[in-house]
Amino acid sequence: MAKSVLVIGGGPAGLSAARALGRLGVPTILVEKDGQLGGNPIKNHYHTLIPRKLKPSQVIGPYIKEVESNPNIKVLLNTELTACEGEAGSFKVTLSNGEKHEVGAIIVATGFEHFDPRRKGELGYGLYPDVITNLELERMFSQEGRLYRPSNGQLPKRVAFVFCVGSRDRQLGVTNVHCCRYGCALSGLQGMEIREHYPDVDVFCYYMDVRTYGTWEYPFYWAPQEKYGVRYVRGRIAEITYSPADGRLRVKHEDTIVQRPSEVPMDLVVLVLGMEPSPGTKKVAKILGLAQDPDSQFLIPSDESGSNIISNKPGIFIAGACKGPIDIESSFSEGEAAAAEAAAFIGAKVTV
Amino acid sequence: MAKSVLVIGGGPAGLSAARALGRLGVPTILVEKDGQLGGNPIKNHYHTLIPRKLKPSQVIGPYIKEVESNPNIKVLLNTELTACEGEAGSFKVTLSNGEKHEVGAIIVATGFEHFDPRRKGELGYGLYPDVITNLELERMFSQEGRLYRPSNGQLPKRVAFVFCVGSRDRQLGVTNVHCCRYGCALSGLQGMEIREHYPDVDVFCYYMDVRTYGTWEYPFYWAPQEKYGVRYVRGRIAEITYSPADGRLRVKHEDTIVQRPSEVPMDLVVLVLGMEPSPGTKKVAKILGLAQDPDSQFLIPSDESGSNIISNKPGIFIAGACKGPIDIESSFSEGEAAAAEAAAFIGAKVTV
Numbered sequence: 001m002a003k004s005v006l007v008i009g010g011g012p013a014g015l016s017a018a019r020a021l022g023r024l025g026v027p028t029i030l031v032e033k034d035g036q037l038g039g040n041p042i043k044n045h046y047h048t049l050i051p052r053k054l055k056p057s058q059v060i061g062p063y064i065k066e067v068e069s070n071p072n073i074k075v076l077l078n079t080e081l082t083a084c085e086g087e088a089g090s091f092k093v094t095l096s097n098g099e100k101h102e103v104g105a106i107i108v109a110t111g112f113e114h115f116d117p118r119r120k121g122e123l124g125y126g127l128y129p130d131v132i133t134n135l136e137l138e139r140m141f142s143q144e145g146r147l148y149r150p151s152n153g154q155l156p157k158r159v160a161f162v163f164c165v166g167s168r169d170r171q172l173g174v175t176n177v178h179c180c181r182y183g184c185a186l187s188g189l190q191g192m193e194i195r196e197h198y199p200d201v202d203v204f205c206y207y208m209d210v211r212t213y214g215t216w217e218y219p220f221y222w223a224p225q226e227k228y229g230v231r232y233v234r235g236r237i238a239e240i241t242y243s244p245a246d247g248r249l250r251v252k253h254e255d256t257i258v259q260r261p262s263e264v265p266m267d268l269v270v271l272v273l274g275m276e277p278s279p280g281t282k283k284v285a286k287i288l289g290l291a292q293d294p295d296s297q298f299l300i301p302s303d304e305s306g307s308n309i310i311s312n313k314p315g316i317f318i319a320g321a322c323k324g325p326i327d328i329e330s331s332f333s334e335g336e337a338a339a340a341e342a343a344a345f346i347g348a349k350v351t352v
Numbered sequence: 353m354a355k356s357v358l359v360i361g362g363g364p365a366g367l368s369a370a371r372a373l374g375r376l377g378v379p380t381i382l383v384e385k386d387g388q389l390g391g392n393p394i395k396n397h398y399h400t401l402i403p404r405k406l407k408p409s410q411v412i413g414p415y416i417k418e419v420e421s422n423p424n425i426k427v428l429l430n431t432e433l434t435a436c437e438g439e440a441g442s443f444k445v446t447l448s449n450g451e452k453h454e455v456g457a458i459i460v461a462t463g464f465e466h467f468d469p470r471r472k473g474e475l476g477y478g479l480y481p482d483v484i485t486n487l488e489l490e491r492m493f494s495q496e497g498r499l500y501r502p503s504n505g506q507l508p509k510r511v512a513f514v515f516c517v518g519s520r521d522r523q524l525g526v527t528n529v530h531c532c533r534y535g536c537a538l539s540g541l542q543g544m545e546i547r548e549h550y551p552d553v554d555v556f557c558y559y560m561d562v563r564t565y566g567t568w569e570y571p572f573y574w575a576p577q578e579k580y581g582v583r584y585v586r587g588r589i590a591e592i593t594y595s596p597a598d599g600r601l602r603v604k605h606e607d608t609i610v611q612r613p614s615e616v617p618m619d620l621v622v623l624v625l626g627m628e629p630s631p632g633t634k635k636v637a638k639i640l641g642l643a644q645d646p647d648s649q650f651l652i653p654s655d656e657s658g659s660n661i662i663s664n665k666p667g668i669f670i671a672g673a674c675k676g677p678i679d680i681e682s683s684f685s686e687g688e689a690a691a692a693e694a695a696a697f698i699g700a701k702v703t704v
Contacts, residue, residue, distance in 0.1 A: 003704035004704075016659075016689075020689075020692040020693075020696065023692075023696040024376075024692070024695060024696060024700060024701065024702045025701040025702045025704075026702055026704060027704070049658075052653075052655070052658075052660075054658060058658065059658030060658065062658070063658070168569060177569055177570045177574065178566060178567045178569045178570070179564065179565050179566055179567075179568075179569045180566075181565045181566040209561035209562050209563060210561050211561060211563045211565050212531065213531050213533045213563050213565050213677075214530060214531055214532075214533040214676050214677040214678070215530045215531075215645070215648065215650060215675075215676035215677070216531075217520060217529055217530045217531045218529045218530070218647065222529065256609065257608065257609060257611070258611075259609070259610075293567070295570065296567065298567060301404075303404070306401075306404075306406060306410065306411030306412065306414070306415075306680070306681070306684065307368075307681065307684045307685070308404075308681040308684075308685070309685060323567075324566050324567035325565075325566040325567070326566070328658070329658070329659065329660040330682055330685070332658065332659045332660075332689070333659070333660070333661060333682070333685045333686045333688075333689040334685045334689075335689075336685075336688065336689035336692040336693065337368075337372075337684070337685040337686075337687075337688035337689050337692070339692055340372040340375075340376070340688040340689070340691055340692045341372075341688065343376060343702060344372065344375040344376060346704060347704065348376060348702035348703070348704045349376065349377040349702060349703055350376045350377045350378055350695060350700035350701060350702050350703075351700070351701055351702075351703060352355035352356075352377075352378060352379070352698060352699065352700045
């Protein structure tokens with residue numbers, strides 16, 4: 001039995017797994033394909049995280065710091081898994097930097113990527129500058145500190161959030177049937193942030209179902225409406241067009257409550273992007289022989305365990321958004337859970 | 353620093369925490385107020401678990417077996433925490449059986465209880481025998497193996513699921529604003545089970561929003577409708593009455609899509625129960641000084657950490673449904689994550 005663990009992916013789940021292993025004293029190798037740790041929230045400059053409205057630097061920063069400074073953890077940036085031979089207890093892995101290691105267990109935390117809205121041409125992304133993604137809105141807040149229309153730099157009067165772009169969408173085929181799970185709550189938060197700083201800006205959320213599940217109901221569904229005046233409209237958007245006459249966008253939809261088509265002017269449209277398995281997730285699945293959902297291609301756990309971090313391959317554990325949409329806090333928990341599983345798997349025993 | 357850990361609660365989160373600690377060799381005390389381990393799924397005879405359609409015995413059984421047989425874990429049934437003095441690293445705890453222990457860390461996994469539907473008198477529970485809860489439907493499936501109307505033992509022709517009973521309900525005050533998180537998916541599953549075994553029984557789901565979030569969208573939203581013919585009706589139920597003329601129930605609601613009141617006959621009505629913090633959760637919060645949400649009374653994590661299993665008290669970790677509605681798989685992960693945190697907190701170092 002080899003006595004070290006390989007963690008693949010340096011986002012929230014992978015950081016959490018590596019941190020927990022390092023704390024316990026398990027020799028750990030963390031590989032991250034990008035040049036920095038932190039995953040999507042850091043790379044994409046998220047502004048404020050749901051549900052506790054903390055900044056990525058507050059939430060993920062301490063994990064990065066601890067992982068980088070723990071001598072039990074070897075961090076390899078710009079590095080990917082390229083091959084794996086052997087079996088549980090003695091995986092012989094080859095990395096893209098040429099290194100070879102023998103590890104007893106592997107934790108896969110290769111995450112997700114956001115849906116490319118150009119695949120929904122009718123929404124006008126890439127065509128009209130005032131159609132932006134919710135990622136771009138996060139960057140506007142976090143990097144530029146103000147809200148504006150890209151077309152003219154002015155404050156918009158009316159902002160629309162279009163939910164479920166690349167999610168729950170069977171027009172895209174079987175790959176994008178799943179729900180993104182974070183979009184309703186994040187849009188509620190972004191809507192509140194807009195209304196807090198720009199009380200004269202009207203904010204509209206176009207939804208199919210509002211999925212602020214569990215304890216997110218008050219803070220991200222009622223508070224946006226009652227404390228900040230964000231307006232919710234039930235309806236799927238058919239098309240977004242541009243009117244040269246007034247330089248504004250037009251949002252065309254059928255209101256599924258009043259059941260009639262509607263076309264309303266907007267100054268800024270924010271597309272709420274779905275989540276798909278990252279290229280790294282698909283690649284690692286092939287190398288390691290991990291089971292994937294035939295439709296979404298997300299990793300799926302073993303049929304035989306009640307725990308969803310146990311993969312179909314003994315000694316390989318799966319954590320975070322490589323298995324489907326998940327919030328950051330749950331990714332942290334799954335990373336630590338995978339660390340506990342991996343430590344037990346390699347036969348680690350503590351001295352207390 | 354005391355070198356053992358106290359786990360409070362023997363449901364999925366507590367079992368998972370104790371199992372992980374025991375595997376690593378950390379001396380662990382698990383207290384459970386009831387006479388058996390397994391929590392609500394075992395006590396209430398759940399039939400099939402979402403999302404992977406496994407039986408509680410398959411999912412939770414192996415955890416119970418391992419916890420009971422691991423010599424590092426002392427299981428105390430019919431036992432509660434009654435007092436705690438000292439501080440992190442040296443908590444001096446008193447149990448209801450009179451035992452006193454010194455532990456270095458505490459994991460709280462005291463769970464939830466289901467909403468009492470008698471608090472919604474207009475739904476007729478306790479008054480009409482054919483108004484049952486989704487827990488009673490689970491027991492009907494798991495213990496009796498057949499579907500019937502309690503009033504006459506006959507197979508119902510029309511079954512209605514009423515979503516959000518005790519959830520998302522501001523008529524109940526601030527305590528029940530949150531969403532139960534499991535109800536939409538479980539009802540989809542129960543609807544499919546009915547239609548699979550009794551294809552002539554019509555099944556209707558009355559919903560506000562269908563919250564089959566993340567990867568639950570196809571298996572618990574589309575499959576019930578398309579593969580099993582379960583019908584979804586958007587609308588909140590105003591009242592359930594009984595018609596002596598035909599011996600059937602009447603479900604009165606406003607359809608919020610066609611926007612008109614409606615009254616339809618049903619033979620069996622299933623109330624989809626919300627989740628509230630268990631009495632044990634509220635009690636332990638008081639004893640340990642844990643922060644609670646002022647509205648729902650669920651435990652809330654520390655403001656200062658990005659991890660939601662870190663409580664406001666150093667050395668005390670919180671996992672599973674004591675913090676709000678959560679699925680069983682995530683409870684397992686949180687339990688293991690709390691174990692990893694607690695092991696690190698007491699300074700456990702592994703020998704590999």
